[in-house]
Amino acid sequence: MPPTCRTCSHPQRAEIDCAIIAGVSLRNIAQRFKGPSAWSIYRHTKHVQAALLAGIRAKGEALAERLYAELTKGMDCEAEAAWRYMEVLGQHAAGR
Ligand SMILES: [Zn+2]
Numbered sequence: 001m002p003p004t005c006r007t008c009s010h011p012q013r014a015e016i017d018c019a020i021i022a023g024v025s026l027r028n029i030a031q032r033f034k035g036p037s038a039w040s041i042y043r044h045t046k047h048v049q050a051a052l053l054a055g056i057r058a059k060g061e062a063l064a065e066r067l068y069a070e071l072t073k074g075m076d077c078e079a080e081a082a083w084r085y086m087e088v089l090g091q092h093a094a095g096r
Pocket of ligand 1: 006008045048
């Protein structure tokens, strides 16, 4: 039987994953959620990488939507141009 991950079996695992996605340092997460060490949380990030990346992507999309809403408030040409510019930059960064 494989060893159980202390972070996966932690009662506050969802909160720990959210903290990882939010970019909180592993040492701070270990201090906040008693149980797994920073090293244990690091190993956890490696075997749940796909789920964490999906969370990070969703966080980025939510941020982009909020930014878009802010930029297009009162909608003028300047805001639209700024958004288009950011879209192009995002596509460039994504290699499209
Ligand atoms: Zn785990």
